[in-house]
Amino acid sequence: MAITTLVPATTKTDGKTPFSITKSRETPHRSEVYNNCLREVCAYNLLKNPIKIGGPNCTVEIDESLVSKRKYNVGRMKPQQWIFGGICRETRECFLYSVPDRSANSLIQCINHSILPGSTIVSDWWRSYNGIEALPNHYNHLTVNR
Structure with missing residues (x-):
């Protein structure tokens, strides 16, 4: 073939x-x-060769989610996995990571790895996102209400 x-x-x-x-x-x-x-x-x-999304005049929405499943809603819980991702509003490019937890260390590392400097980042109020504006990549950080 x-x-x-x-x-x-x-x-x-x-x-x-x-x-x-x-x-x-x-x-x-x-x-x-x-x-x-x-x-x-x-x-x-x-x-x-990771793809970086965003950049000046671009908005990247980020969020994390816990993925787990019980078969037919019965029995023991299967192992849980945190997923972190983002999508650029303008280009629709996106990234997705499997992370060990949703600590600031895990999420900030993914942000630096995947989002271009000068991007506007939109997130929820999760405390791990508090240091985004202090990063050396000059991100603008906006939050949405829960």
């Missing part, structure tokens, strides 16, 4: 079968292995 038939598989499906299987003679298992490999390459590239 050529790599060019794998790339559309990450975005096009008919609801049942990945695009790469319908357009090639590969087995579903082999196609899944190739698709997983491609995802790993993309993830590695994003980690090594």
Whole structure:
């Protein structure tokens, strides 16, 4: 299977079968292995070359959320995971991180890593965001009511 038939598989499906299987003679298992490999390459590239969003005259909205699930609302709680993300209002570019907690240290590190200097950042009143304006990247920080 050529790599060019794998790339559309990450975005096009008919609801049942990945695009790469319908357009090639590969087995579903082999196609899944190739698709997983491609995802790993993309993830590695994003980690090594992160995309920064925002910039002067841009507004980036940020927030954190706790993700957890109980199957059918029954039984023990599954492990919980904090997710932190942001989206630029003007360009619709976004970022998303899995973070160990929502402490200032974790969130500020993601902000510095993902948001360009000079951006206006909009967040809620969570105390971990209190030091955003003091960062050396000259962010303007606005908050919204709960």
